[in-house]
Amino acid sequence: MDYEVKADPLEAAFDAAVVPAVVQRPQLAAGDATNPAHKAFVDGYLRSGREVELKSFAGNVAADGGYAVPKEIDEVIDATLKAISPIRAVANVVRVGSAGYRKLVTTNGVSSGWASEVAARPNTATPVFNEIVPSFGELYANPAATQAMLDDAQFDVEAWLASEIATEFAKAEGSAFVNGDGVDKPKGFLTYTTAATSDATRAFGSLQYVASGAAGGLPASNPENTLLDLVHALRAPYRQGAVWVMNSSTLATIRKFKTADGAFIWTPGLVTGQPDTLLGFPVVESEDMPDIAANATPIAFGNFQAGYLIAERSETNILRDPYSNKPYVNFYATKRIGGAVSNSEAIKLLKIAAS
Known part of the structure; x- marks a missing residue:
């Protein structure tokens, strides 16, 4: 007696799965x-x-x-x-x-002033x-x-x-x-004129520096205080989004700094995609920054989104x-x-x- 055998959909799926797939070159974007x-x-x-x-x-x-x-x-x-x-x-x-x-x-911004309801309004700066x-x-x-x-x-x-x-x-x-x-070529931020004066009195276009307090390196006692001075030299509006920029050699030195209670001031990023932080601000490693040496500027801190422009x-x-x-x-x-x-x-x- 002849029997009619109907195709099993599941078996057909397994048969299709063993057919070698065509190997394609990776594409740069969908639809290439x-x-x-x-x-x-x-x-x-x-x-x-x-x-x-x-x-x-x-x-x-x-x-x-x-x-x-x-x-x-x-x-x-x-x-x-x-x-x-x-x-x-x-x-x-x-x-x-x-x-x-x-x-x-x-x-300098636009200045303003107070006046009564009927008082004159002179021009502002x-x-x-x-x-x-x-x-x-x-x-x-x-x-x-x-x-x-x-x-x-x-x-x-x-x-x-x-x-x-x-x-x-x-x-x-x-x-x-x-x-x-x-x-x-572009003009690098370390090649600009520097001065120790604050934003209120320094000429526009020159960068403010904070001295380390030691001629050949960072202070032997409480060196983290120098970093705190650098943080607060940057005015509050710019600290939102600010980052540290230094090379790996300088970072190796900074990572060893501890507070008085023994806690490291450097905090590793514990979650994938979360940056390492120093005093609460992300750290960017740039090997083009100089090493710690006399009269060098090995550390930059700032809001580069506001401070440095790349045009291409x-x-x-x-x-x-x-x-x-x-x-x-x-x-x-x-x-x-x-x-x-x-x-x-x-x-x-x-x-x-x-x-």
């Missing part, structure tokens, strides 16, 4: 595989060097000047830069359309406007890959290029934001060069970046000096 413009850029221009039409990309230019990197790759570069460039992570970053960016900052012009420079990276690597479909050219550019850019800009001289062009441009370094294909990436202290009252420095 279906984006013809993005595919044309990666497979056409980066891998093969074919000139492609990039109507959907803002700011694209001719092949001799490079193409604007698609948004998906550029966002990965920006995210990586923010993760490994410490000052960028806490500063005010603005996107500009040209290198002629300017920012106005007012000082007007604020003083100060123009901030960030120093711009062209940041570039020039990674290379062989054409054989680019022809290999398993080679993730998108991730490799984004990583290489981000690493090179982060090294250069991280140093410039701290120590840049402002000549064809919105696109990263890439020029593919298969000729200059055969058998390698170079990818010449450029981006215009500027930086300057925008509010000198929002950043304070600790200077290793007796006074």
Whole structure:
């Protein structure tokens, strides 16, 4: 006798599960595989060097000047830069359309007064406007890959290029934001004029420093009091969002400081994503900060969102060069970046000096 065997849905599901899945390259963002413009850029221009039409990309230019990197790759570069460039992570970053960016900052504010119902209202003082012009420079990276690597479909050219550019850019800009001289590069906050006077009497554009009290280092007795003086040199409105900036060597010294009752003044972040804190304020490690030494300024404390401005062009441009370094294909990436202290009252420095 013949029996009719009906398909078991559960068994069919198990059969389907053992079929090997097609391995795909990781995508930078959802929808990349279906984006013809993005595919044309990666497979056409980066891998093969074919000139492609990039109507959907803002700011694209001719092949001799490079193409604007698609948004998906550029966002990965920006995210990586923010993760490994410490000052960028806490500063005010603005996107500009040209290198002629300017920012106005007012000082003294608008004064006011009291008057009776029928009394005259004389003019009050007007604020003083100060123009901030960030120093711009062209940041570039020039990674290379062989054409054989680019022809290999398993080679993730998108991730490799984004990583290489981000690493090179982060090294250069991280140093410039701290120590840049402002000549064809951002002006670092440590290169500004410093004075020991307070905000009320110090010239706008110069940073206030607090002396450590010892000529060659931090005081041997109660060194944490010097850090407290630095905290309160920053006025209360700026302390909301303030951070410490120092290198790892200085941080190793600071982490050993204790209060009179034996408690460490440094507190580790106990939850994932929560920063380490010093006297209740987050700590940002920047290896471009100097070590503790005579007349050095190894510690900065301030609200960098209010105090330091990073201005950058919105696109990263890439020029593919298969000729200059055969058998390698170079990818010449450029981006215009500027930086300057925008509010000198929002950043304070600790200077290793007796006074």
